Amino acid sequence: MSEHRSGALRLRGSSISYFTGKMENYFRLKGIPYQLESMEFPGEVERNKKVLGVSQMPVVRLTDGRWMTDTTKMIQWFEAQYPENPVVPDDPALALVCYFLEDWADEWWWRPAMHYRWFYEEGARFASGHLAREVAGGLHLPLFVKRLMLRRRQRNGYTSGDGIGPGAVSGVEADVAALLASLERIFEKRPFLLGDYPTLADIGFSGPFFRHFALDPIPLQLLRHTAPKTLEWVMRLWNSSLASIQGSLVDEVPEDIRELLRHMARGYLPYLNANIDAVRDG
Incomplete structure (x- = not known):
């Protein structure tokens, strides 16, 4: 639903962006018309800071001219505006699972996604070329220079510069x-994480999967060979709409979801606690 439509929202980001892809999956599922537009750097940075206080990807321009950012907060806002067929289940236990899994997908799997994109030559070659052409038009430099700049920026900011050095790769x-x-x-048992139709948990995990693991050369090969049902889920979610919200969700939190939560508890919860301690200690 990203084609031009009168009155459509403007979603400005990138066609290979983690969080842009997450918002697209949400808008498509909810039937909210939007127009995907490529951000242009560095020209939009100051505008974003002026209207939002921060420049990050993606941003949404509402039809009344207001700007928004932060996918979690945007989804909460749109859910209030479009309350039919909510993405958060009524069951409080399943709702809590959705919030946990969305947060985990947003904040933990970001680094592995960036690792696979920028650590390996195949991924870096693909992503740097794409982004240099798509969003770096405001930099009046040769293409090869923009590609080198992007590689250096992404690796210094999100992989080796963010703790994923050679010793952490394995x-x-x-x-x-x-x-x-x-x-x-x-996905051997059901089409979506919590049942017959997508929830916020699926939308959250579309972030690392749709525009990274199922797109970049190395993780895509992993999915094809080791997780084909998960690869099918990526496309099933992308092809979902309001008409897809049929059937039922699980009656209680099943063991396979508890397994995901235990995985989250092993790495992500200590990471959150370490962040809290760091903020407290200044």
């Missing part, structure tokens, strides 16, 4: 392999 990739194994067991 652990990061083992973490992804464990996630894929868990998801395969889920």
Whole structure:
């Protein structure tokens, strides 16, 4: 539904962006018309800071001219505006699971997704070329220079510069392999994480999967060979709409979802606690 439509929202981001893809999956599921537009750097940075206080990807321009950012907060706002067929289940236990899984997908799987994109030459070549052409038009430099700048920026900011050095690679990739194994067991039994139709949990996990793991060369090969049912889920979610919201959700939190929560507790919860301690200690 990203084609031009009168009165459509403007979703400004990138066609290979983690969080842009998450918002697109949400808008498509809810039947909210939107127009995907590529951000242009560095020209939009100051505008974003002026109207939002921060410049990050994506941003949404509402039809009344207001601007929004932060996918979690935007989805909460749109759910209030479009309350039919909510993405958060009525059952409080399943709702809590959705919030946990969305947060985990947003904040933990971001680094492995960036690792696979920028650590390996195949991914870096693909992503740097795409982004140099799509969003770096405001930099009047040769293409090869923009590609080098993007590689340096992304690696310094999100992979080696964010703790994923050579000694961490095997652990990061083992973490992804464990996630894929868990998801395969889920999608052997049902089409979406919590049942017959998508919830916020699926929307959250579309972030790392739709525009990273199922797009970048190395993780896409992993999905094809080790997690084909998860790869099918990525496309099933993208092809979902309001008409897809049929059937039922699980009656209680099943063991396979509890397995995901235990995985989250092993790595992500200590990470959150360490962040809290760091903020407290200044």
